[in-house]
Amino acid sequence: MTKYIAFLRGINVGKIRIKMTDLKSAFENMGCQDVKTYLQTGNVVFLSGKAMSDLKSQLEKGLSEAFKYEAYVLVYDFNILSDIIEKYPMERDETHHAYVVFIDKLPVFEELKTLATGIDDASNYLKFGNNILYWKVSVGQSLDTPFSKILAKAKYKSSVTVRNLNTLEKMV
Numbered sequence: 001m002t003k004y005i006a007f008l009r010g011i012n013v014g015k016i017r018i019k020m021t022d023l024k025s026a027f028e029n030m031g032c033q034d035v036k037t038y039l040q041t042g043n044v045v046f047l048s049g050k051a052m053s054d055l056k057s058q059l060e061k062g063l064s065e066a067f068k069y070e071a072y073v074l075v076y077d078f079n080i081l082s083d084i085i086e087k088y089p090m091e092r093d094e095t096h097h098a099y100v101v102f103i104d105k106l107p108v109f110e111e112l113k114t115l116a117t118g119i120d121d122a123s124n125y126l127k128f129g130n131n132i133l134y135w136k137v138s139v140g141q142s143l144d145t146p147f148s149k150i151l152a153k154a155k156y157k158s159s160v161t162v163r164n165l166n167t168l169e170k171m172v
Helices: 020-029 052-067 080-086 106-117 146-151 165-171
Strands: 002-008 033-038 043-048 073-077 096-103 126-128 132-138 160-164
Touching: 002 052, 002 160, 020 033, 020 043, 020 052, 033 165, 043 165, 052 073, 073 080, 080 165, 096 106, 096 165, 106 132, 106 146, 132 146, 160 165
Parallel strands: none
Antiparallel strands: 002 043, 002 073, 033 043, 096 132, 096 160, 126 132
């Protein structure tokens, strides 16, 4: 059994409302074990004997059927989280959010990287990791920056999600 993390995109922020107890049950019904959810934004840690490459499609299909919406799930080996947290390259302070942008398709990562480098002053608040972007943004501005407007494009819905570094630390 391998310990995984699933990040669901777009739940409990708009019309799609899912209780974490129901989400936990859905994962268990799909054969996942030792399921734990964190916060209300679709962070799930679980055990599975399946390969990571098989889990994404299984979880998206199962969640879409269970909750009647088009589910987007990014799945990672849980062990990467500590490394991602440790490598956050910018100074943290109370006036900024520290985010990690998870991207599960290399072409999308490369495209976002190219777009991000074209934004004025981006090198001060965006850094690149291994198929992830580290993002530092002023509190209250998470939806109003040029980079956030890029991330909000519909074409990235299936392969990109953002998590606060504080949330990742709690999960570890």
